[in-house]
Amino acid sequence: MKKLATCLAVLGMLGMVGMVEGGITLNSPRTFDSGTDGWFTDGGTGDGGGTTSLSNPSTGSPSPGGNPGGYMGINIVYGGPPLPQDPSISNTTELYTGDYSIAESIQFDFIAYDHAPAVGSAVVLYTSTGGTWTHAFTYLESQVGSWVHFVVPLAASAWVGGVGDFQTAIGPNTVTGVGLDIEGAISFGGTQRFGIDSFGIDNWQYTIPEPRTYFMLAAALLGLASTFRRPIQDSLAKIKKAGSTSS
Numbered sequence: 001m002k003k004l005a006t007c008l009a010v011l012g013m014l015g016m017v018g019m020v021e022g023g024i025t026l027n028s029p030r031t032f033d034s035g036t037d038g039w040f041t042d043g044g045t046g047d048g049g050g051t052t053s054l055s056n057p058s059t060g061s062p063s064p065g066g067n068p069g070g071y072m073g074i075n076i077v078y079g080g081p082p083l084p085q086d087p088s089i090s091n092t093t094e095l096y097t098g099d100y101s102i103a104e105s106i107q108f109d110f111i112a113y114d115h116a117p118a119v120g121s122a123v124v125l126y127t128s129t130g131g132t133w134t135h136a137f138t139y140l141e142s143q144v145g146s147w148v149h150f151v152v153p154l155a156a157s158a159w160v161g162g163v164g165d166f167q168t169a170i171g172p173n174t175v176t177g178v179g180l181d182i183e184g185a186i187s188f189g190g191t192q193r194f195g196i197d198s199f200g201i202d203n204w205q206y207t208i209p210e211p212r213t214y215f216m217l218a219a220a221l222l223g224l225a226s227t228f229r230r231p232i233q234d235s236l237a238k239i240k241k242a243g244s245t246s247s
Helices: 002-023 210-246
Strands: 039-041 051-055 072-077 088-091 105-112 122-127 132-136 148-153 175-181 199-207
Touching: 039 051, 088 122
Parallel strands: none
Antiparallel strands: 039 088, 051 072, 072 199, 088 175, 105 148, 105 199, 122 132, 122 175
16 A cells, blocks of 8 residues: 555656646746736826737737747737836736746747837736735847747845845745836837737746756655565566576
């Protein structure tokens, strides 16, 4: 009975390793194939008087996987002076809810159709213990119209603005939301900055480092070896004894 329990535990570990190995993520990437997956926007109405909405486009630039509509569209209508549009989008429900401190990075694909976000745009982590942390991301004007892959490391040196220790702030069950703060500028066309289908996001995911995956696999294999070593030795001994008796 004890051997069976051990075997099941090891097989469970192997199953977990298989899931990690298959996607190299702590959770499946958000591909936005059928909706916005729990993301929402603050609307941006306080900045410039415009509006911001999210959609799952069926037209426009294809997603990085080549599937039109397989991404989340961020639609901004600029309301005019005195301030540029400055919307934030967030996700507080459909996100990884475990220990972010064991993760390696947040990764996503981003596209701008009209103009690039201004300097100061950032990835945002909302935490219950360490306040709000931000990490700048830069999408260049020369990249407009193209998908760009971003890798944002979950390292303390890369994040600012929070309270206390970063690793503690992103520990087990402490991250309450993730998001993007998209800074605008009024330098493009005077009062008009962005139009409908302003930006797109795809393949949002949380990754773990490769060595951790191989360590987990090695631990599972060692567990299997330990579980079945004695039965195999007993079987070999019986075969050897049977051979000696017959001779």
